[in-house]
Amino acid sequence: MTTETDSAAPPLEPRVDTGTHFMLGDHAVAEAALAADLDFFGGYPITPSTEIAERLAHRLPRVGGKFVQMEDELGSMASIIGASLAGGRAMTATSGPGFSLMMENIGLAAMMEVPVVVVDVMRASPSTGLPTMLGQADVLQARWGSHGDYGIIAYSPASPQECFSLTIMAFNAADRYRVPVFLMMDEAVAHMTERVVIPPASEIVRVERKGPDKPPGEERFLPFKPGEDLVPPMAHAGEGYKVHFTGLTHDERGYPALNVPTHESLVRRLVDKIRLNADKIKMYNEYLVNDAEVMVVSFGSTSRSAFSAVHEARARGIKAGHLRLITIWPFPESRIRRIIKMGNVKKFIVPEINLGQMRREVERVTSLPVIGINSAGGRMITPDEILEVIAK
Amino acid sequence: MSAVAAQKEKVVAGHPIDQMLRHDRLPHILCPGCGIGPVVHCYAESILESGRHEDEHVCVSGIGCSGRAAGYINVDSYHTTHGRAIPFALGIAVQNPELVVTVISGDGDLTAIGGNHFIHAARRNVDLNIICINNFNYGMTGGQAAPTTPTGATASTTPYGNTEPAFNLSYLARAVGASFVARWSIFHVRQLKEAILRTMEIRGFTFIEVLSPCPTGFGRANKLSRGLSMMEAFRDRCQVENGAPQIGPLTVDITDTSKPIVLGNFLDEEREPYGPVVMGPVTKRGPAEWAAVRKTRYDDERHA
Numbered sequence: 001m002t003t004e005t006d007s008a009a010p011p012l013e014p015r016v017d018t019g020t021h022f023m024l025g026d027h028a029v030a031e032a033a034l035a036a037d038l039d040f041f042g043g044y045p046i047t048p049s050t051e052i053a054e055r056l057a058h059r060l061p062r063v064g065g066k067f068v069q070m071e072d073e074l075g076s077m078a079s080i081i082g083a084s085l086a087g088g089r090a091m092t093a094t095s096g097p098g099f100s101l102m103m104e105n106i107g108l109a110a111m112m113e114v115p116v117v118v119v120d121v122m123r124a125s126p127s128t129g130l131p132t133m134l135g136q137a138d139v140l141q142a143r144w145g146s147h148g149d150y151g152i153i154a155y156s157p158a159s160p161q162e163c164f165s166l167t168i169m170a171f172n173a174a175d176r177y178r179v180p181v182f183l184m185m186d187e188a189v190a191h192m193t194e195r196v197v198i199p200p201a202s203e204i205v206r207v208e209r210k211g212p213d214k215p216p217g218e219e220r221f222l223p224f225k226p227g228e229d230l231v232p233p234m235a236h237a238g239e240g241y242k243v244h245f246t247g248l249t250h251d252e253r254g255y256p257a258l259n260v261p262t263h264e265s266l267v268r269r270l271v272d273k274i275r276l277n278a279d280k281i282k283m284y285n286e287y288l289v290n291d292a293e294v295m296v297v298s299f300g301s302t303s304r305s306a307f308s309a310v311h312e313a314r315a316r317g318i319k320a321g322h323l324r325l326i327t328i329w330p331f332p333e334s335r336i337r338r339i340i341k342m343g344n345v346k347k348f349i350v351p352e353i354n355l356g357q358m359r360r361e362v363e364r365v366t367s368l369p370v371i372g373i374n375s376a377g378g379r380m381i382t383p384d385e386i387l388e389v390i391a392k
Numbered sequence: 393m394s395a396v397a398a399q400k401e402k403v404v405a406g407h408p409i410d411q412m413l414r415h416d417r418l419p420h421i422l423c424p425g426c427g428i429g430p431v432v433h434c435y436a437e438s439i440l441e442s443g444r445h446e447d448e449h450v451c452v453s454g455i456g457c458s459g460r461a462a463g464y465i466n467v468d469s470y471h472t473t474h475g476r477a478i479p480f481a482l483g484i485a486v487q488n489p490e491l492v493v494t495v496i497s498g499d500g501d502l503t504a505i506g507g508n509h510f511i512h513a514a515r516r517n518v519d520l521n522i523i524c525i526n527n528f529n530y531g532m533t534g535g536q537a538a539p540t541t542p543t544g545a546t547a548s549t550t551p552y553g554n555t556e557p558a559f560n561l562s563y564l565a566r567a568v569g570a571s572f573v574a575r576w577s578i579f580h581v582r583q584l585k586e587a588i589l590r591t592m593e594i595r596g597f598t599f600i601e602v603l604s605p606c607p608t609g610f611g612r613a614n615k616l617s618r619g620l621s622m623m624e625a626f627r628d629r630c631q632v633e634n635g636a637p638q639i640g641p642l643t644v645d646i647t648d649t650s651k652p653i654v655l656g657n658f659l660d661e662e663r664e665p666y667g668p669v670v671m672g673p674v675t676k677r678g679p680a681e682w683a684a685v686r687k688t689r690y691d692d693e694r695h696a
Contacts, residue, residue, distance in 0.1 A: 042479075042482075061670050065672075067668055070479060074476060075476070075508075079480065079482050081483060082483025086487035088487040088488075108476075237468040237484050237488065238491050241468070242466055242468060244462070246470075247472065248471065255417055256463065
């Protein structure tokens with residue numbers, strides 16, 4: 001941890017609430033953000049994410065962080081970009097309608113390469129939809145929601161424990177790749193209370209942003225000149241490098257350069273820095289994959305039903321397997337291709353609480369049959385529904 | 393040496409505000425007769441006279457001609473999205489309260505698309521200095537009507553005359569809670585610079601409306617097309633009423649030559665600036681802390 005303080009006074013309470021808890025998914029996100037040294041939260045109340053803001057409104061001031069309730073989600077997203085550029089770890093939390101409003105500045109964060117964490121607790125949509133009931137229909141919006149081409153990272157937790165661990169990873173990935181990172185929770189996970197084990201502070205890894213390696217003034221600092229990993233170093237407001245950031249197409253100095261070659265290389269790099277690092281970023285969980293003939297691919301709370309269905313199918317002698325996506329973006333397509341190469345899989349099943357968004361991704365990488373099990377939202381997909389399709 | 397080159401040789405003497413401008417960004421994109429240059433000049437002079445180190449100044453802009461101001465100033469500067477300069481700047485100012493954060497943007501950016509952020513930042517008294525360059529139209533996109541376009545004026549989206557009343561921006565700023573409110577024009581550069589300097593001293597939300605010509609976008613359509621037309625209007629029609637008790641009636645109508653244009657430092661009442669509750673030790677990251685971060689970063693294999 002490299003947090004400097006300007007006061008000898010200890011925090012009123014520890015940032016890391018080490019121990020075993022019976023905890024709400026939303027609260028696990030808030031506790032993880034605190035453990036990840038969150039400095040600034042800018043948000044706007046919206047069901048079913050509000051518990052994150054409420055927990056942080058209580059806890060963040062007591063550990064020296066700043067909680068601001070903004071006037072709307074447009075402002076929330078803009079404020080966390082500003083706070084991140086001033087050197088803080090910054091996040092917001094919202095749900096579908098707010099997520100839509102944030103898209104404008106999510107594009108700005110992608111273009112300016114600003115590390116921020118955005119939590120979207122998915123409820124049944126479109127529009128106001130079923131505000132208190134679950135959905136999983138924002139997953140393509142997370143990938144493609146703002147105009148233009150850019151890369152992002154999105155995690156999908158399946159339990160409150162994973163809400164904790166993936167939130168920590170989200171902050172590290174954002175800083176590591178200078179990119180907006182999403183935690184795409186669904187309402188069921190957000191409002192699920194389960195055992196959450198919070199490790200000691202010493203076990204929580206913090207990845208620092210790449211920065212200038214020379215003091216200001218020694219040589220011209222180029223905030224958009226990438227390293228071999230395509231990620232450029234970053235300098236912050238007040239650090240002394242006189243940086244310029246713009247949403248316009250810009251050169252390595254950060255200055256507007258409104259021409260085709262600069263645009264081509266910038267936009268390709270924004271996409272490639274995630275695409276070419278995908279093997280380091282992507283995470284998934286597998287269950288009985290090696291000999292599986294029927295592969296169930298799922299994410300979020302639906303994975304709990306899928307796991308149960310696969311387990312039951314095996315008990316009935318059906319060779320079913322389960323691939324749970326932990327990163328939905330980048331999509332772990334190379335892993336799916338490798339599973340197909342094993343030669344056993346005859347069909348894929350993709351249960352999800354939308355009308356086939358991630359199924360399209362699976363279809364993109366295979367010519368095998370891909371069967372969707374879908375709900376427009378408001379209810380879980382049950383193990384029996386999945387089992388029925390596995391057994392067909 | 394040609395005559396032109398010889399003349400350039402003479403001109404190169406340097407200017408007091410040179411160090412505050414990004415030379416490698418020049419020439420700028422602004423039209424002849426535009427008022428944004430003088431505003432940038434006054435801001436640059438104010439930074440030098442503010443008694444605060446350049447590295448403590450931050451400039452944030454939105455979108456539009458005025459939104460390009462941040463790109464020419466040689467401090468940490470951010471050219472953001474349309475209307476969102478204020479919440480973006482709030483994030484910077486709240487995260488690091490030691491910075492002097494100035495938002496330079498246009499009337500459309502700050503009070504149309506960004507109107508909600510404007511009123512709430514003023515209500516909160518966020519420690520931001522807003523310089524709103526009011527040129528009565530959307531210049532960058534070619535002269536469309538804005539909330540500041542006078543009733544009856546012609547714009548590319550009001551070809552039959554604007555039927556809406558215009559915003560009185562200074563009145564708005566005062567009504568929603570700004571600590572300092574002033575209106576000047578780019579004809580009044582001394583007063584403008586003094587006002588900007590004052591806002592750099594005051595902690596809290598300050599607002600300066602700067603009336604500015606836009607001969608290309610607004611002027612041509614409204615019989616103010618010469619580069620000097622609006623400057624003459626500012627010279628001939630402006631009256632200064634510092635501390636004016638009622639700024640509600642002091643609406644600016646640049647097209648009605650019978651009406652005066654009232655300028656001045658209308659309000660100067662510093663009050664406690666916004667800050668979220670912080671009980672624990674605050675994370676501080678000045679240049680010294682950043683140096684320490686760099687050291688740990690490069691010494692620590694785990695973070696490589």
